[in-house]
Amino acid sequence: MVHVYGDNVDTDRIIPGKYTKTLDLSTLADHVLEDLDPDFRHNVKDGDILIAGENFGCGSSREQAPIALKQCGLSCIVADYFARIFYRNAINIGLPILEIGNHDIEKGDDIEVDIEQGVVTNKTKGKTYQATQLPQVMIDILEEGGLVDYLKKHGDYQLS
Amino acid sequence: MGQTVSEKIISRHIGRSVGAGDLVVTPVDGVMATDTTAPLALKAFEKMGGTKVFDPTKCALVLDHAVPPPNERIANLHKMMRAFAAEQGMRLFEIGEGICHQVMIENAYVKPGDIFIGADSHTPTYGAVNAMASGVGSTDLAATMMTGKIWLKVPESIKIICNGQLQTGVSAKDLILYLVGKITISGATYKSVEFEGEAFEGMTVASRMTIANMVAEMGGKTAIVNPKGLELDYDFDPIYPDHDAHYVDTFEFDVSNLEPQVAAPESPDNVVNISQHAGQEINYAFIGTCCNGRLEDLQAAAQILKGKRIKSGVRMVIGPASKNVMLEAMNDGTLQILMNAGASIITPGCGPCVGTHQGVPGNDEVVISAANRNFRGRMGNPNSNIFLAAPATVAASALAGCITNPKEFL
Numbered sequence: 001m002v003h004v005y006g007d008n009v010d011t012d013r014i015i016p017g018k019y020t021k022t023l024d025l026s027t028l029a030d031h032v033l034e035d036l037d038p039d040f041r042h043n044v045k046d047g048d049i050l051i052a053g054e055n056f057g058c059g060s061s062r063e064q065a066p067i068a069l070k071q072c073g074l075s076c077i078v079a080d081y082f083a084r085i086f087y088r089n090a091i092n093i094g095l096p097i098l099e100i101g102n103h104d105i106e107k108g109d110d111i112e113v114d115i116e117q118g119v120v121t122n123k124t125k126g127k128t129y130q131a132t133q134l135p136q137v138m139i140d141i142l143e144e145g146g147l148v149d150y151l152k153k154h155g156d157y158q159l160s
Numbered sequence: 161m162g163q164t165v166s167e168k169i170i171s172r173h174i175g176r177s178v179g180a181g182d183l184v185v186t187p188v189d190g191v192m193a194t195d196t197t198a199p200l201a202l203k204a205f206e207k208m209g210g211t212k213v214f215d216p217t218k219c220a221l222v223l224d225h226a227v228p229p230p231n232e233r234i235a236n237l238h239k240m241m242r243a244f245a246a247e248q249g250m251r252l253f254e255i256g257e258g259i260c261h262q263v264m265i266e267n268a269y270v271k272p273g274d275i276f277i278g279a280d281s282h283t284p285t286y287g288a289v290n291a292m293a294s295g296v297g298s299t300d301l302a303a304t305m306m307t308g309k310i311w312l313k314v315p316e317s318i319k320i321i322c323n324g325q326l327q328t329g330v331s332a333k334d335l336i337l338y339l340v341g342k343i344t345i346s347g348a349t350y351k352s353v354e355f356e357g358e359a360f361e362g363m364t365v366a367s368r369m370t371i372a373n374m375v376a377e378m379g380g381k382t383a384i385v386n387p388k389g390l391e392l393d394y395d396f397d398p399i400y401p402d403h404d405a406h407y408v409d410t411f412e413f414d415v416s417n418l419e420p421q422v423a424a425p426e427s428p429d430n431v432v433n434i435s436q437h438a439g440q441e442i443n444y445a446f447i448g449t450c451c452n453g454r455l456e457d458l459q460a461a462a463q464i465l466k467g468k469r470i471k472s473g474v475r476m477v478i479g480p481a482s483k484n485v486m487l488e489a490m491n492d493g494t495l496q497i498l499m500n501a502g503a504s505i506i507t508p509g510c511g512p513c514v515g516t517h518q519g520v521p522g523n524d525e526v527v528i529s530a531a532n533r534n535f536r537g538r539m540g541n542p543n544s545n546i547f548l549a550a551p552a553t554v555a556a557s558a559l560a561g562c563i564t565n566p567k568e569f570l
Contacts, residue, residue: 083346089298
């Protein structure tokens, strides 16, 4: 199932600041997107996909934002483009995100995502979309499952 | 081809010439995290195999987002940060010492030409002192504390030129609100934003910080205020862009007739001249934050409130940006003027701006705030509305009980 939102979804709407000061990450999912769509956290199921417009995740640097989205079971986020800190944070914690400019995915569309190939198929509209290629360092980080495991393995950044 | 300031600073750090779009791993000169971002960062640091930070003199932790702690959960996060700082021999700024960006600049943790990584989105503030500073999240911060490095794509640069002098009663905050309105909340995404022109040249460090601070509200990766006219307490070599540097966009404005600005709910780029919202009733006025909690901001409010009382039924909260600011405002009588006018002074820190405590608005209440964000729920209540403005406008509005042009009191 896809959950579709618009442009400029900020991190205060993803997870309000009053809930961020915790290490009990499961509590973040209890409040995810509550000021944007109070029903989302009740409707979201494991493996669902969030679709957004431009500048998803703008505002605060709080990593709790992508963590909350991952904790609630989302498998992937597709947006026209992401705010830069959110973009780094999502990759760093191993939440797959795909940047597809000017996509026309709407509520109710039947969507399939191939994260490795960066390809999204819209079965309802009979279309496929190719995501922007990530920089190699981000692919490497994502392949290790996030920056923690990447650095545990390499001890330092490897730029090829 | 010539280089922008960001390109120059990164090139100097890695010892070869780079330009926009290049991927680099660069050493950094400073790293900072707060009580919102550090707890997760310290966990990540441990999990990625970190034992010692790369250089304890270049790393700092700041207790500012929820100070003093409003509950046991946050008190325990603070405790964990204190223990980590003690074990590593690095500086921890205690509750009430101030907001991270303010204390980093006051204590010269960041200097012209530096690359600084902060786990807070308003880290581009250090562009006020000619440094290249960028915000990151907790895991990136942990990696930087461990390695002393960060991977970056060298950003493209935008240039914003402002000609003319701001009128009396119009401040750096009005100017940056105006510019955020023009560039929009996504207009500088991934980019370095360089400011230059007459309007910035006479600005204090405090005003330059207000300008660079809100580049975060344009989506920018970093901000650079041209160092022409920059005065610091120590000697430094200013870094200017080359004359033939490449900018993907250049914007030029004459700001000599700029009016006070307000950003209406629910986005900092929803900016108009104050006249469009003049008369809007308000319940709560707030001055503080990394954007506008400095001495000149408090003085601007005091100038308007001296010998007067804010409107009955309106409350006013003042959060000095640091202990130093608070002491200065105490010594010169500013705090006394504000308190006699009816304001409540809170512990230096982020306070009401992040909605955790110290001034959450009630349902359907309207706030006029000198902070930098007015997203829904930002101050802790999604059923309230926040207008952003300059400190003088906030003070004038508190006095009148409705959004008011400060020029009426000057």
